[in-house]
Amino acid sequence: xxxxxxxxxIPRLLQGAAVTVELTAISVGIGLCLAIPFxxxxxxxxxxxxxxxxVFNFYFRGTPLLVQIFLIYYGSGQxxxxxxxxxxxxxxRGAWFCAILxxxxxxxxxxxxxxxxxxxAIPFGEIEAARxxxxxxxxxxxxxxLPKAFRLAWPAxxxxxxxxxxxxxxxxxxxxxxxxxxxRMVASRSFAFYxxxxxAAVLYLILVYAVLFVxxxxxxRMSGHLRSxxxxx
Amino acid sequence: xMNIRGYGWLLWEGVRLTIAVGVFSMTIAVVLGLxxxxxxxxxxxxxxxxxxxxxxxxxxxxxxxxxLLVYYGVPxxxxxxxxxTIDLNPFMAGVATIGFxxxxxxxxxxxxSYLAVSKGQIEAAKAAGMxxxxxxxxxxxxxxxxxxxxxxxNVWMVLIKATALVSVIxxxxxxxxxxxxxxxxHKPFTCYFVASLIYLVITIVSMLIQQRAEVWANRGxxxxx
Numbered sequence: 001x002x003x004x005x006x007x008x009x010i011p012r013l014l015q016g017a018a019v020t021v022e023l024t025a026i027s028v029g030i031g032l033c034l035a036i037p038f039x040x041x042x043x044x045x046x047x048x049x050x051x052x053x054x055v056f057n058f059y060f061r062g063t064p065l066l067v068q069i070f071l072i073y074y075g076s077g078q079x080x081x082x083x084x085x086x087x088x089x090x091x092x093r094g095a096w097f098c099a100i101l102x103x104x105x106x107x108x109x110x111x112x113x114x115x116x117x118x119x120x121a122i123p124f125g126e127i128e129a130a131r132x133x134x135x136x137x138x139x140x141x142x143x144x145x146l147p148k149a150f151r152l153a154w155p156a157x158x159x160x161x162x163x164x165x166x167x168x169x170x171x172x173x174x175x176x177x178x179x180x181x182x183x184r185m186v187a188s189r190s191f192a193f194y195x196x197x198x199x200a201a202v203l204y205l206i207l208v209y210a211v212l213f214v215x216x217x218x219x220x221r222m223s224g225h226l227r228s229x230x231x232x233x
Numbered sequence: 234x235m236n237i238r239g240y241g242w243l244l245w246e247g248v249r250l251t252i253a254v255g256v257f258s259m260t261i262a263v264v265l266g267l268x269x270x271x272x273x274x275x276x277x278x279x280x281x282x283x284x285x286x287x288x289x290x291x292x293x294x295x296x297x298x299x300x301l302l303v304y305y306g307v308p309x310x311x312x313x314x315x316x317x318t319i320d321l322n323p324f325m326a327g328v329a330t331i332g333f334x335x336x337x338x339x340x341x342x343x344x345x346s347y348l349a350v351s352k353g354q355i356e357a358a359k360a361a362g363m364x365x366x367x368x369x370x371x372x373x374x375x376x377x378x379x380x381x382x383x384x385x386x387n388v389w390m391v392l393i394k395a396t397a398l399v400s401v402i403x404x405x406x407x408x409x410x411x412x413x414x415x416x417x418x419h420k421p422f423t424c425y426f427v428a429s430l431i432y433l434v435i436t437i438v439s440m441l442i443q444q445r446a447e448v449w450a451n452r453g454x455x456x457x458x
Contacts, residue, residue, distance in 0.1 A: 062436040063429040064397035066408060071429060074415060075422030169295035173401060180298055187305065194306030201294040201302065208293040 005192045006199050016182035017203050023168045026100055028161055031107035038112035043119050060109035065167050073098040073174045099171035107164045118153030151222050158215040162208055179203050240414035247410035248431055254328055255393045261332025266339025273344050291337035296395050303330045304402045327399035335392045342384030349380040379450045386443035393435055
């Protein structure tokens with residue numbers, strides 16, 4: 001085992017870790033913004049609102065993320081002419097944009113299904129009570145339904161964020177230098193395969209358990225009303 | 234747009250290999266899952282420790298990194314420490330790795346399904362004088378399947394999608410062949426889109442089979458209405 005080669009490449013791997021965190025944070029952020037309207041459409045009574053989201057979610061949850069990434073990154077080349085005409089080709093040419101786009105759409109599909117589960121698990125009495133108090137429409141969504149749905153969906157959402165963090169490793173295949181990308185590049189140059197992949201694995205483990213730690217803390221804070229008050233304060 | 238000029242057979246070959254990888258790795262995953270669950274519920278702290286480390290580490294590291302580690306790392310590691318040269322074939326490496334990864338996920342499934350079997354069943358088996366193997370085969374396993382099926386179905390769905398990752402170690406499964414077709418036809422979108430639809434069909438068929446299997450597994454359960 002060649003410890004020196006790991007030590008030598010720690011700065012590079014840490015840069016890769018920063019890229020991984022950045023990719024995850026951006027996709028989770030935008031994905032969540034998309035997922036909230038998607039989830040509300042998904043539970044809507046009108047099939048014209050419900051069906052498109054159903055099909056979108058089914059497609060993105062039923063196909064491998066790697067195919068989605070290739071479809072966007074390499075597949076967009078087939079429509080180069082059209083994309084140039086409408087002026088968005090510069091975005092699709094870059095790996096970074098395509099990576100974010102595919103990760104975002106993927107996590108939006110999973111997150112909106114998780115949120116849908118949360119929304120459907122809300123006891124109807126709470127919505128009835130809100131209506132009785134004269135709360136309806138947007139206010140009902142914002143004050144009653146979404147906060148409760150989030151709280152119910154939080155553990156599942158934690159898993160989704162962890163899965164996305166791990167899924168970002170796939171974008172190394174389209175030349176992005178995240179943790180896996182750096183490890184692959186250095187490994188193929190130095191032939192120190194297991195040293196680098198083990199270091200990459202350790203970095204991912206740290207990131208994953210850091211995310212879990214933060215999300216569990218948030219979960220604890222959100223569930224304060226469910227804990228019985230302790231006698232010794 | 235859907236014309237892929239004679240590359241259909243290449244994708245078909247890929248589908249067969251994808252399903253083969255999926256079925257073989259799922260078998261490994263189920264076996265490992267049973268052992269893992271046994272370890273996690275064991276009274277021996279060594280077994281608990283090993284099973285705990287297994288599920289914790291595997292679930293915290295991306296599949297791609299583990300696949301690369303096994304395919305490229307293990308031969309070099311063996312060469313370094315024991316001076317053994319081995320030549321891993323991509324199929325074996327892919328199946329073993331995916332099976333090993335999803336074994337960790339099915340460990341949790343089996344652990345949950347073991348806990349769902351009511352205590353009285355185990356006490357009754359003991360009272361009837363069964364030894365531990367008999368108890369497992371005759372009492373626990375038949376009942377655990379019923380609780381484990383939905384979870385195992387989910388593991389299978391994720392696993393079959395994860396098989397796309399073994400394309401990075403040059404195994405000519407569906408994803409890899411779609412890639413080859415995309416490069417030769419210069420129609421990347423068409424080829425990958427067709428591949429994605431094939432994955433979708435596999436998912437839909439799996440869902441239907443899972444539903445049938447669950448109905449079958451629950452045939453002995455009385456339900457209102």
